[in-house]
Amino acid sequence: MPKDTVVKPATVTCTAPVNIAVVKYWGKRNEGLILPINSSLSVTLHQDQLKTTTTVASCRSFQEDRIWLNGKEEDINHPRLQSCLREIRRLARKRRNDGDSSVDVGCLSHKVHICSVNNFPTAAGLASSAAGFACLVYTLAKVYGVDGELSGIARQGSGSACRSMYGGFVQWIMGEREDGKDSVAQQVEPESHWPDLRVLVLVASAERKPVGSTAGMQTSVETSSLLKHRAESVVPDRMKQMIEAVHKKDFATFAELTMRDSNQFHATCLDTFPPIFYLNTVSRHVISLVHQYNRHYGAARVAYTFDAGPNAVIYTLQQHVAEFLQVVRLVFPPDNNNGKTFLTGLQVEPVEISEELKNAICLEPMSKGISYIISTQAGPGPRVLEDPSQHLLGPDGLPKTDA
């Protein structure tokens, strides 16, 4: 076909969710394959509030693989991107050679254009790489017509991305094999399992960019003896307990395990040399608030967890959300002049809180400590957007200007 003939690219657009671990992943036993030193478990957040959207276009007229992230072209040669591209193409080739007719044979020799955007600010410090790589792998798989176990490929983009390949409650089984083939994600329960569970993301006003998680966890593995102990002797039991708590919808156990695990992860960061601090003054204030709130009721009604940054993610039940939010407003008076809504996502009706509860919370108000809150819940895994108008790449294979 002559070069000037118009060739229309094959285009697929998908979305994928963020996940928040309640048993944390920290530390790799194999850097290249991204094999973890312990299993982990997370809740997939609903894409109505937080998601990555990725369009992949494949066309024989494309000269090279290219990628645009949040409106900016990035280097396609990033090793982890290359891992995902290579592994998906390898899988497609294998399926084709095995005689699978669904694999798009022509497509396999074509270059791809990739365009990806998050519906939340990267600055929010929400593990955007998990949603990003899950979405990339899921979309590429659709383009090449492969399906089945894909979490092992997403894992090679970003460890926790493997957990974003499923909805609901997801474990990442660390596996034992040296080639990593058994280090994959598995759904523990679907998102419909625990309809009362609610999630609040408390976005802290960041002081500065913390140590990146890739560099951080490597230093931890090299220097922290507590991390080794945690991975070998604490997490295996904790995983069992957490899975049981999820099966039973036992919130008190789920909450305590979640808080303990977050604290222990940050403890291993502090045991790293030089030490790593992800929790800031706002984070510690949230921790105190949650413990005071729970102590007031003599029960774990609310749990916090923190990833490699200062934002708190709160797990609670539907019946406590409104009251707890009111307490948060009391301790972190919103800055009404920043032009943003303090609470976004799922609607929560304001409630009055009792004087007893007010008196039980002994904390100095910290104004502007939390810039805003995203209210959400557990949600489904990645999905295909069927409406072509939602493609982020135009018929020319370049990002739409309004993307």
Next chain:
Amino acid sequence: MPKDTVVKPATVTCTAPVNIAVVKYWGKRNEGLILPINSSLSVTLHQDQLKTTTTVASCRSFQEDRIWLNGKEEDINHPRLQSCLREIRRLARKRRNDGDSSVDVGCLSHKVHICSVNNFPTAAGLASSAAGFACLVYTLAKVYGVDGELSGIARQGSGSACRSMYGGFVQWIMGEREDGKDSVAQQVEPESHWPDLRVLVLVASAERKPVGSTAGMQTSVETSSLLKHRAESVVPDRMKQMIEAVHKKDFATFAELTMRDSNQFHATCLDTFPPIFYLNTVSRHVISLVHQYNRHYGAARVAYTFDAGPNAVIYTLQQHVAEFLQVVRLVFPPDNNNGKTFLTGLQVEPVEISEELKNAICLEPMSKGISYIISTQAGPGPRVLEDPSQHLLGPDGLPKTDA
């Protein structure tokens, strides 16, 4: 003798030092006897800068045991005070029964008045109970005429007090016996061993009173699996390495072990449930500063350690004190209006620091973060003050008004 005859009390006054652990004590295996879950090691600070002074008067006219701490009468029935009084009296009785003529026989049936003052503000958050109980036990022993191994008694007042019974570099051997008889302090090297070693106490402007160490460590023992691992599997080796570093005056090793051990102690506090935070924003700023300073020189010239509070204690060598202090002044601009001298204790001549060093320190200045600095060094153990004018109790057995 008729009651109105003037009876002059037997009076002894002693001083005892503060000590700062470089391998931390955190957690008891026996609360009553104060037996630790791991051995620890500290440097005794010089009494020219930091000390407790205690006067004990014994007189047959005293109706009851009484105690005044920093000018205020306190409850003598405090269990730990009672432990020390009981154990010293038991020891004296045993020695007398064994035929030791130095034991003051008459004295043994008398009540005592105790008066104790620190030459540093309690608010400074320096383990004042260590110096206090060491001084109490040492002074009582002089009053009753007993000597020999007394650290096991001081230990029953406050665990770390046993280490304040000796000067220089002191280990507290955890022991194995259930009765605690082998849980005692031992001098590793005298204060004259490492004359270049310098100590800076950076007194942080406290935000609020942190969790007390007694309650804190109990909760840690009950809830932190990392603490158990630290005590059993990390500290034994670390003790050996630290003792060797002290013997060899190997500052780089001493410094790294000191920082790692402080961080690990605070990591176990964070792994406690609910978590305990002793490090505040100022502490974390000091930690960053030290690492940036050391990184600039590619060597551990300075080490930090933090006890159950936000104050940093810095260990360094004489040749680096002036420069490091200047860097501290840069990052923590002194509040010149507070009427206090920023630097107290051993004199340090101001020096200029290089532009390269200034540029290597990438930290926002935090004014008023450190309220003042005490410059000191390793020093001797408790001693008797021979001059009667230094008694804190008058001939009437009551605190002197100017005490």
